[in-house]
Amino acid sequence: MERQRKSLPAWKARDDFLAKLDESCKSGNRVVLVTGDTGCGKTTQIPQFILEENPTSAKIVIAQPRRLAATGVAGRVADERGEHQAGRASVGYVVRGDSAFCKDTRLLFCTFGILLRQLQSEGALDSITHIVIDEVHERNLDGDILMGLLRKSLKTVPHLKVILMSATLDADRFAAYWGNAPRLHIPGRTFPVQDFMLEDVLELTGYNPPKRKRKQGGFNNYHQQNHGSETKEEQPQVSLEDRVKRVDQTSVDYFLLAFLVKYIVQSNQMGSDGSILVFLQGVGEISQAQKIVESITQGMSILLLPLHGSLQPQEQSKIFRNTPGQVKVILSTNVAETSITIPDCTVVIDSCREKQSSYDPINRMPMLLDQFASKASLKQRRGRAGRVRSGKCYKLISKATFSKLNDHTAPEISRCALDQTLLSLLFLGAEDGTGRFLQRLLDPPSQASVNAATSSLQKMGALEQAEAGKLRLSPLGMHLAGIPANPSIGKLLVMGSILGCRTGALAMAAGLSVGRSPFLRVDGRPNRNSEDNGKNQLILEERSKLFETCGNSDHSMIAAAFMNWNNLPAGGGRRKRYCESLGLSFNGMRDIAQLVNQYGSSLSISGFPSSVESDRNAQSWRVLRTCAISAMAPDQLVRVYRPSTKYEDTAEGAKLKEGEARGHKFYIRRSEERVFIHPSSNMFSVGTYSCPWLVFHSMIRTSKPFLREATECSAYSLLLFGGPLTVEARNSVIHIDGWVRLSANAKIGALIQGLRSKMDDLLRKKIDNPTISISDTPEMQLIVKLLVTDGLG
Secondary structure, eight states, rough: OOOOOOOOOHHHHHHHHHHHHHHHHHTTEEEEEEOOOOTTHHHHHHHHHHHHHTTOOOOOOEEEESSSHHHHHHHHHHTTTOOTTTTHHHHHEEEEEEEOTTTOOOOEEHHHHHHHHTSTTTTHHHHEEEEEEEOGGGGOHHHHHHHHHHHHHHHTTTOOOEEEEESSSSOOOOHHHSSSOOEEEEEOOOOOOEEOOHHHHHHHOOOOOOOOOOOTTHHHHHHHHTTTOOTTTTTTOOOOHHHHHOOHHHHHHHHHHHHHHHHHHHTTHHHTEEEEEEESHHHHHHHHHHHHHHTTTSSEEEEEEEEESOHHHHHHGGGGGGGTTTTTEEOOOGSSSSSOOOOTHHHHHHEEEEEEEEEEEEEEEEEEEEEEEOOHHHHHHHHHHGSSSSSEESSOOOHHHHTSSHHHSSOOSSSSSHHHHHHHHHHTOOOOOOSTTTTGGSOOOOOOHHHHHHHHHHTTTTTEOOOOGGGEEOOOHHHHTTSSSSSSHHHHHHHHHHTTHHHHHHHHHHHHHHHSSOOOOOOOOOSSSSHHHHHHHHHHHHHHHHHHHHHBBBHHHHHHHHHHTTOSSSTTTHHHHHHHHHOHHHHHHHHHHHHHHHHHHHHTTTTOOOOOOGGGGTTOOHHHHHHHHHHHHHTTEEEEEEOOOOOETTTEHHHHHHHOOOOOEEESSGGGOEEOOTTTGGGGGGOOSSSSSSSSSOEEEEEEESSSEEEEOOHHHHHHSSSEEEEEETTTTTEEEETTEEEEOOHHHHHHHHHHHHHHHHHHHHHOOOTOOSTTHHHHHHHHHHHHHHTTO
């Protein structure tokens, strides 16, 4: 079926592009770089140009950096081709947790991560004729690795052609990396966009920022400090310069944002059928903005719609619908920065901030930094307002702040941990553990980052020594490479399967991966509202009961809450009532459920399906806690310094006095730095530890370094899964990773080393025969017995 033809400039671009591709093939390069202004149609048109030139032989994969972009563009291209829905004919997509394609699919949209995963399959490129990598300027880790692998593959796959696309590509640098590949620039079809900075916004809205620092939360608080005034005439006269100084540009002033939305709607800046797109850092900021904008614009015909990557597809699709009689205000993360076209967007409000993944090399911890976006990113966001007609862009930063922004975002590979990347590259055979492949990338990572990843994977048991100082995947590493998750999460899942608590491990892994705890903040302190006090106390009591059941572990607590919630019938409101009784986010539980299904599918494909044996120890919280310990030790171990033992006199004699939480001190290995349990953690109030070691999953640094979630270890969980083991038989001591010191005789050391070796043998056999079960073997039953009884059974 012939598709609807686009405007003349796009069809001229078709001939130019095909000529460049032909030129590249004749030179033996087979790579084309395509740049184009926002709105020129390159994302939707270039793949169709290729297909129309080769309608029967072409098999084109188009990789996008985000799921929403992949599914959104696939839907739009399918509609252009008269197919109405992706997955029915020539256009399809595959993203994490969702797919739509058929035997006739020739244009397959996917994410960078999915394509990398596909490349791990033997002969993955045999049937693919073209690979298009979109938005390469974003320089995310998967995109850079993809370019490196495809650059290498072009030498051995003669039929493959590669097209790189971006609106803001550093063309000279990319062309040089690809052997002086030919370039094509497609002129844009964008409309002019008028810019406004913070100075303009303050003048237009008459907003008077308060003098004193205030918490961004209470609408009443704003009114008290501003005397309820909203107009320039009623406010005290303050110079524009002073008003700019009062705005904290390192965070979002939600009241300024709300009054700007109100001004834009009242003055009809977006036109009769336009929408407003607001860029914010993350889900938390979107939620906060939604509350305050609703308060300020009460009574106005405004429809507020959140947009972020963790939303369900049906929720995301609402942004594309027409809303007659209402102004759409879309509160979005940077998922709307590229590739997605919101057809009626004519006004952009830009906080000019983003949350960027980073990495703490000292503590080997991932971090999410709230920072200013680069000028290149702001240009992309601005362009969203000029796709269909002239638009406006309001930036919530001053001219002086804008002038100091970085031109481009630093490549992700320079600011993240490389553990999962190195694991995948070793599986593909592209790396040997020395970093040789990584050093050939456009921006190679530091050798220190490579060494840190290597060391972490070795301690985890995922790597082992090969010949000539090289490394290879261990049996555990081979299984981890098949699971699309961080290696520590993958290990948690594998250990859960072989220890017989697969369902609990899935819940724990998903709870840790969603990035935020499903437990809402509940204030147990007395306040004026006695009804709220009563509800909060009941919630805290229910949490205390659950925590007592699953032991000293935030991770087990999340798993227990989810499994109880998931076992309830989906209808009738029982799940919602359960969430209310424990102070749980219902949406958070749904997000966990979605990840549980995805991880469960990956485990099954990797040879660890659900069965009676895989959950034989589902009710053993000691075993489930061991899964968390195996995933996080030894790099995320914490030493607990307990206060000296105290006794109290009773009628029955002296009794050990119950410990107090505040008497404990916690230290991580790096520089023996002291850390603290976060007040939101259920471990915050624990007064007694039977074992002086914890593991943690994430750490945040505010006034102090806080551990958000923690799990108490046991002696045998550390001996079996805590890290590299050294037995000091003479002194009856076993060392774990040169830090943990446990008293144990040589027989215990020999037993533990034998059981560890047997686990490796079983995992090795499962690689050759994925159908064999490990959890019901005598060795694993002995391991479970040691964990449950702590060696006393």
